[in-house]
Amino acid sequence: xxxxxxxxxxxxxxxxxxxxxxxxxxxxxxxxxxxxxxxxxxxxxxxxxxxxxxxxxxxxxxxxxxxxxxxxxxxxxxxxxxxxxxxxxxxxxxxxxxxxxxxxxxxxxxxx
Amino acid sequence: xxxxxxxxxxxxxxxxxxxxxxxxxxxxxxxxxxxxxxxxxxxxxxxxxxxxxxxxxxxxxxxxxxxxxxxxxxxxxxxxxxxxxxxxxxxxxxxxxxxxxxxxxxxxxxx
Numbered sequence: 001x002x003x004x005x006x007x008x009x010x011x012x013x014x015x016x017x018x019x020x021x022x023x024x025x026x027x028x029x030x031x032x033x034x035x036x037x038x039x040x041x042x043x044x045x046x047x048x049x050x051x052x053x054x055x056x057x058x059x060x061x062x063x064x065x066x067x068x069x070x071x072x073x074x075x076x077x078x079x080x081x082x083x084x085x086x087x088x089x090x091x092x093x094x095x096x097x098x099x100x101x102x103x104x105x106x107x108x109x110x111x112x
Numbered sequence: 113x114x115x116x117x118x119x120x121x122x123x124x125x126x127x128x129x130x131x132x133x134x135x136x137x138x139x140x141x142x143x144x145x146x147x148x149x150x151x152x153x154x155x156x157x158x159x160x161x162x163x164x165x166x167x168x169x170x171x172x173x174x175x176x177x178x179x180x181x182x183x184x185x186x187x188x189x190x191x192x193x194x195x196x197x198x199x200x201x202x203x204x205x206x207x208x209x210x211x212x213x214x215x216x217x218x219x220x221x222x223x
Contacts, residue, residue, distance in 0.1 A: 004155070033211075043156070043201060043213040056209050090155050098208040103155030 002027065004104035006091050012110045018079040021107045025072050025093030031055070032074040033101065034066060037088040046089075049074055050097055078109075086111045115139045118202050118214030126222050131189040133217045135202035138183070142204030142212075147176065147187050150199045150216075159200070160187075192221045 005024040013019050025032050034046040045058040049068035066076040072093075078085055088108050092101040117136045125131045137145075144163055148156035162169045162176040162185065169176045173192075178185040189196055202214040 042215045045210050045212070048209075058210070092155070100158050101211065103157065105153065105155050 004093050006104040006107050010108045013081050014112050017081050020077045023074045023091030029093035029095050031094045033092045034076050035090040081111045083111050115212045116204050116214040122218040124220045125192045129192050131192045133187045135214050136184045137204050141206045144205040146203050148201040194221045194223050197221045
């Protein structure tokens with residue numbers, strides 16, 4: 001069974017641009033969560049989607065948004081990029097509304 | 113606000129020794145406490161987890177000790193091996209809704 005797949009793995013953007021990251025969950029998993037990982041703040045929860053609905057949201061500004069499609073694939077978007085948005089963005093999926101989280105390898109975003 | 117405090121930030125242990133990582137939490141709504149292991153270039157992977165009504169859980173060389181009254185829990189790695197070198201995160205689940213992580217501990221096992 002394929003794991004959680006995130007694309008792109010690496011990307012470089014400049015301040016003010018926007019970025020879209022993609023996540024394909026494990027087959028059969030309906031929940032997708034996004035986390036931001038930085039050396040200073042560690043792993044921080046962004047949001048979770050379950051059956052195309054945002055189920056929970058962390059404490060991030062409105063520039064961070066996401067969505068989930070009917071096939072459970074998810075995208076997250078960051079608009080008006082700031083230097084501090086440079087981070088590893090991790091996607092995780094789980095089968096239902098509870099249960100073990102399975103993480104992808106992340107998308108490393110660098111903002112110049 | 114840091115709801116899960118983890119220490120130490122980094123730890124060096126000799127091969128065969130015991131690695132101990134400690135966590136303390138503030139949120140009494142946490143009802144499940146997992147530990148994740150992360151290797152460079154990889155996402156975190158679940159290592160072992162415990163419920164607050166259990167004081168200890170052991171899986172192979174890995175043991176979680178849990179003290180509900182003190183709101184503390186710890187990970188013990190027995191007979192530490194170089195392959196255990198990774199970053200370890202403790203975490204707390206709040207009603208299966210949100211997973212809050214500790215800051216992480218970079219563990220190095222010297223051969």
